[in-house]
Amino acid sequence: MNNHIQPVELAKTYRLLNHGPTVLVSAQHQNDRDVMSAAWACALELVPAKVSVVLDKSTYTRKLIEKSGYFVLQVPTLKQIKLVQALGSISKTDHPEKLENCHTPLFQFADYDLPMVEGCSAWIICELIPEPHNQLTHDLFIGKVIAAYADSRVFRDGHWYYHEVSDEWKSIHHVAGGHYYSIGDPVDANKT
Amino acid sequence: MNNHIQPVELAKTYRLLNHGPTVLVSAQHQNDRDVMSAAWACALELVPAKVSVVLDKSTYTRKLIEKSGYFVLQVPTLKQIKLVQALGSISKTDHPEKLENCHTPLFQFADYDLPMVEGCSAWIICELIPEPHNQLTHDLFIGKVIAAYADSRVFRDGHWYYHEVSDEWKSIHHVAGGHYYSIGDPVDANKT
Structure with missing residues (x-):
């Protein structure tokens, strides 16, 4: 690491997601691990920090979350766009070697048996709040944030510094079919 | 109009929200109307198209939605950043003349008694799917999309054209305290 x-x-965790980036979702059950991309992730509460993410029933990551009760939301960067697209395009159900085939660089934080993707700008570790109705009816998973980390080169003291680092650090925002927008320039509503 | x-x-509606813009939420009950800003809005389902949005119990707009059963999510533009910030900073509860004081330019679509904000890039008209647990516990409101519109200068044929129009059309992505990022450049994961 x-x-x-x-x-x-924790009270600043929402700022990691507030600008609406596409995220990577990681989970692990025993020694079985998966990572998938998701565009439908959102902050849900400030304190205690909570997040939501929509996970289709066909995804392998979802099954690991249902078994283990934990997941990670990560904010990937422009440099990782091919990895994000690959992890969102194939399923471990059909490709048991998905993570290896996608050359997914993983690391672990001490204390958490969860796979973290190297090179992301932020990692949000969540405990699933089990809600069968939301999970079954809406594919909606709600998590209580138990820890969060960021790469201090691009997020520190509760603020993003995209404008101070090279473009490869920018968040990416999927629209459809592999077409993304990178995040743009900072704009201050109080000054414009 | x-x-x-x-x-x-309707099946392309998710693309209006997929890149995670901050939105304006409108609602009306009888002749009482309000508009507020919200950063925690998300697509929830492709077909039938559904969306989610988090609305704090203190907001006046929420009360109108609970009474009327309808709301609108709108994608505002960089040109409207001061309006977005103002509509997210004061409440109609304390300022009954909020919409007038914020100089909110409204129009209506035929068939819908709902206030639409002029100058946005997209409008998503939703029927509330009543879910008391989500509304009370998570402040989470789920809507079924019944119609959607976009300004064809910036969104047409299911695609955003931010790169073809002036910056004032760009979506804005709130982080905190009036600090936003505008959406940036298009990036194609299949070509980079």
Whole structure:
């Protein structure tokens, strides 16, 4: 784990998702691990910090979350766009070697048996709040944030610094079919 | 209503929200109308098209939605950033003249008694799917999309054309305290 990775105050976790990036969702049950891409992830509450993410019934990651009760939302960067697209395009159900075939670089935080993707800008570790109705009817999974980390080169002191680093750090925002937008310029509503 | 505003196929509605823009939420009950800003809005299902949005119990717009059963999610543009910030900063509960004081330009689509904000890039008209648990516990409101429209200068044939129009059309993505990012450049995962 590189020493740029620093904890994020739980009450500031929403800021990691507030600008609507496409995320990577990780989960692990025993020694079985998966990572998938998801565009439908959102902050749900400030304190206690909660998030929501929509996970289709066909996804393998969802099954691991249902078994283990934990998941990670990660904010990938423009540099990882091919990885994000690949992890969102094939399923471990059909491709048991998905993570290896996609050359997914993983690491672990001490204390958590969860696979983290190297090179992301932020990692949000969540405990599933079991809600059978939401999961079955809406494919909606709600998590309580138990820890969050960010790469301090691009997020520190509760703020993104996309404008201070190279473009490869930018968040990516999927529209459809592999077409994304990177995040753009900072704009201050109080100054414009 | 300007003639650039064209219907969006319901199955493509998710693309209006997929890149995670901050939205404006409108509602009306009898002659009482309100508009608020929200960053926690998300697509929830492709077909039938559904969306979710988190609305705090303190908001006046929420009360109108609970009474009327309908709401609108709109995608505002960089040109409207001061309006978005104002509509997200004050409540009609304390400021009954909020919409007038914020100089909110409204129009209506025929068939819908709902206030639409002029100058947005897209409008998603939703019928509330009543879910008391989600509304009370998570402040989470789920809507079935019954119609969607976009300004064809920036969204047409199911695609955004941010890169073909001036910056003032760009979506805005709130982080915190009036600090936003505008959406950036298109990136194709299949070509990079």
